Each structure stands twice: as structure tokens, then as C-alpha cells.
Amino acid sequence: MIENFQMEEPLFLGQVHECQQFTLTIKGTEFKGVFKDDEINWYHPQPTIENDHRVAIEFEVYSLLKQ
Numbered sequence: 001m002i003e004n005f006q007m008e009e010p011l012f013l014g015q016v017h018e019c020q021q022f023t024l025t026i027k028g029t030e031f032k033g034v035f036k037d038d039e040i041n042w043y044h045p046q047p048t049i050e051n052d053h054r055v056a057i058e059f060e061v062y063s064l065l066k067q
Contacts, residue, residue: 001057002026005064020065026057035065 008021011034019036026047033042040058047054 001053002060002064003028005061007065008032022061022065024061033061035061038062 002024004023004025006023008023010018010020012018017036019034021032021034023030023032025031029045031042031045031047033040035041040061047057
């Protein structure tokens with residue numbers, strides 16, 4: 001489902017609000033988000049895929065970030 005996944009430089013590095021940025025591609029569309037406190041927050045645009053697929057995407061992103 002995810003064609004390309006890349007971890008970006010963390011936001012607010014070394015500060016209390018530090019969070020990990022990531023970029024991924026699904027069907028040629030690029031999506032960006034941040035991961036903090038075991039929660040994924042999407043930038044605009046957000047994946048507008050059926051809820052079942054979005055859960056699968058977020059699970060895959062979560063797994064990739066935890067490696």
C-alpha cells in the first residue's frame with residue numbers, strides 16, 4: 001500500500017515538543033505527518049481513504065517508525 005516511506009528530520013529537536021516527521025507516497029500522492037507520544041497526526045492533505053485502509057496505513061507507518 002505504501003510506495004515510499006521516508007523519515008524526515010525531527011521537529012523541535014532536543015526540546016520538550018520534539019516529534020518525528022515522516023513522508024510517504026500512496027498511489028502517487030505524497031502525504032506528510034508527525035509522530036509523537038505513539039500518535040500519528042497528518043498534515044494537510046490527510047489520507048482520505050476508507051477507514052479500514054486508513055487504519056492499515058497508520059499501522060504500517062507505526063511499525064516503520066518503531067524500527
